[in-house]
Amino acid sequence: YIPKDSSHCIDAVCRLIKRLADNQGHRVLVVDDSASIRQRISALLARQYLTVLEAENGEQALDVVEKTPDISLVITDYDMPKMNGLRLVSALRKRDTECSQAIIGLSGHHDSALTARFLKAGANDYLPKPFNQEEFFCRVHSCLNAIDIEWRLFLLANTDFLTQLCNRRYFFERGEQLATEARKHLAIIDIDYFKRINDEFGHHIGDDVLVEIAQMLADAFPEDTVARLGGEEFCVLSLGDLAVFQQSLDTYRQSVADRPIQVLDQTLKVTVSIGVDSQAASLSRLLHMADKALYQAKASGRNQMVV
Numbered sequence: 001y002i003p004k005d006s007s008h009c010i011d012a013v014c015r016l017i018k019r020l021a022d023n024q025g026h027r028v029l030v031v032d033d034s035a036s037i038r039q040r041i042s043a044l045l046a047r048q049y050l051t052v053l054e055a056e057n058g059e060q061a062l063d064v065v066e067k068t069p070d071i072s073l074v075i076t077d078y079d080m081p082k083m084n085g086l087r088l089v090s091a092l093r094k095r096d097t098e099c100s101q102a103i104i105g106l107s108g109h110h111d112s113a114l115t116a117r118f119l120k121a122g123a124n125d126y127l128p129k130p131f132n133q134e135e136f137f138c139r140v141h142s143c144l145n146a147i148d149i150e151w152r153l154f155l156l157a158n159t160d161f162l163t164q165l166c167n168r169r170y171f172f173e174r175g176e177q178l179a180t181e182a183r184k185h186l187a188i189i190d191i192d193y194f195k196r197i198n199d200e201f202g203h204h205i206g207d208d209v210l211v212e213i214a215q216m217l218a219d220a221f222p223e224d225t226v227a228r229l230g231g232e233e234f235c236v237l238s239l240g241d242l243a244v245f246q247q248s249l250d251t252y253r254q255s256v257a258d259r260p261i262q263v264l265d266q267t268l269k270v271t272v273s274i275g276v277d278s279q280a281a282s283l284s285r286l287l288h289m290a291d292k293a294l295y296q297a298k299a300s301g302r303n304q305m306v307v
């Protein structure tokens with residue numbers, strides 16, 4: 001329901017949780033310039049049913065993380081050509097993402113200051129080489145548990161429980177960033193006469209309708225940020241082409257109107273009104289202008305879009 005750009009992450013968090021639910025296990029990236037050490041660590045991790053990726057320096061590791069957003073843990077050596085472990089940790093922590101990886105630093109240098117430097121740079125833990133296998137497993141699993149909790153918490157905090165769309169909090173945080181883009185379009189979608197559905201059929205049926213309308217919206221805009229603003233009001237923030245966006249919105253509006261929703265022994269007709277703005281320079285102005293357009297759509301008879 002969120003744009004497919006690796007700089008944000010509900011998508012990645014959802015994938016991770018799905019991976020775990022499907023028992024596919026965590027992905028762990030092992031970074032060391034020594035092939036034999038990489039092999040040894042990878043073999044240990046594979047014994048724990050973890051999926052292992054490898055990189056031979058910091059640069060390569062960043063590349064792998066960029067291409068594989070759902071990596072749970074990075075285990076990195078310190079001394080490596082091109083980019084050492086400390087610089088890798090700093091670079092990973094600077095990435096603009098909500099779903100970070102857990103990191104364990106490793107080094108054959110017996111230097112206690114290095115432990116502190118790894119931790120200060122943002123590593124979760126540190127192990128000197130060579131290490132005891134049991135200790136290694138304990139530290140790996142404690143990192144994986146921590147990242148699992150962090151990601152689940154992020155998902156809980158940023159999705160709407162009923163519809164599973166992004167929630168209002170996520171929308172405002174992410175929207176502020178997206179609104180700085182030169183080209184962006186915002187649509188507010190409001191269900192028409194929704195109160196009547198509640199009054200006539202009860203709140204639980206109203207909830208079912210909300211879920212169905214939300215799912216259709218998410219399916220119609222897989223590349224964009226789709227959120228439930230509140231109540232029976234949704235929004236889509238797009239960085240795509242305006243003409244395509246408007247066409248997709250109108251197709252969505254029509255498909256909602258055409259789709260009878262089955263409730264017990266009755267079929268229910270639902271329509272939505274849509275307000276769009278593309279001109280405003282800030283998120284609050286975009287929302288204000290789209291809301292004005294929405295008001296016009298309502299006033300002109302509903303089941304329509306005003307741009």
Ligand code: GH3
Nearest residue numbers: 190191192193194195196198203204206207231232
């Ligand atoms: P309009 O066409 O002007 O938008 O009319 P409306 O009835 O859709 O709008 P109004 O704002 O009067 O009513 C919205 C209703 O949405 C009132 C509220 O009880 C209901 N609602 C808000 N959140 C939920 C929810 O989570 N579940 C259910 N079932 N109803 C909700």
Ligand code: MG
Nearest residue numbers: 033077079080
């Ligand atoms: Mg090394």
Ligand code: MG
Nearest residue numbers: 190191192193
């Ligand atoms: Mg309404």
Ligand code: MG
Nearest residue numbers: 190231232233
């Ligand atoms: Mg409303």
